[in-house]
Amino acid sequence: DVKVTQSSRYLVKRTGEKVFLECVQDMDHENMFWYRQDPGLGLRLIYFSYDVKMKEKGDIPEGYSVSREKKERFSLILESASTNQTSMYLCASSLIYQPQHFGDGTRLSIL
Template sequence: DVKVTQSSRYLVKRTGEKVFLECVQDMDHENMFWYRQDPGLGLRLIYFSYDVKMKEKGDIPEGYSVSREKKERFSLILESASTNQTSMYLCASSLVYKEQFFGPGTRLTVL
């Protein structure tokens, strides 16, 4: 079974802190994605990566950066957390043109 794990299920941070969200997949997938999910807005793509050290902006990249130094790991970084970044963050991975496999999500609260 494909397994996508995320470093935390729940996270509470203060405004201005630097926040790292980690995602690891164990199926050698080329593609990895970071989404945020908010009530009434569905899933929105923040960044995705199609290879090591390669990244592309999604629909809402402002305030976020990413890092993919190894194929299995994709990190989302909030350089200076703000209250409007309180959300559920979902990581996913996939082979090219195949279905995505999601992690359990990290519910981030920024106070």
């Protein structure tokens, strides 16, 4: 079975902090994704990566950056956290043209 592991289930940070969310997959998938989920707005794509060191913006990239130095790891970075980035963050991975598999999610609170 595919395993996508997110580093934290719950995280509390302060406004202005630099925040790192880590995601690791164990199936040699080319594609990795970061989504956020908010009540009433559903799941929206922040960034995705189709290869090491490659990244593409999704629907809501503002305020975020990403890093993919190794194939199995995809990091989401909040450069200067703000309260409107309080959300559920979900990482996923897939082979091209194949189903996406999701991690358990990180509930991030910015105080």
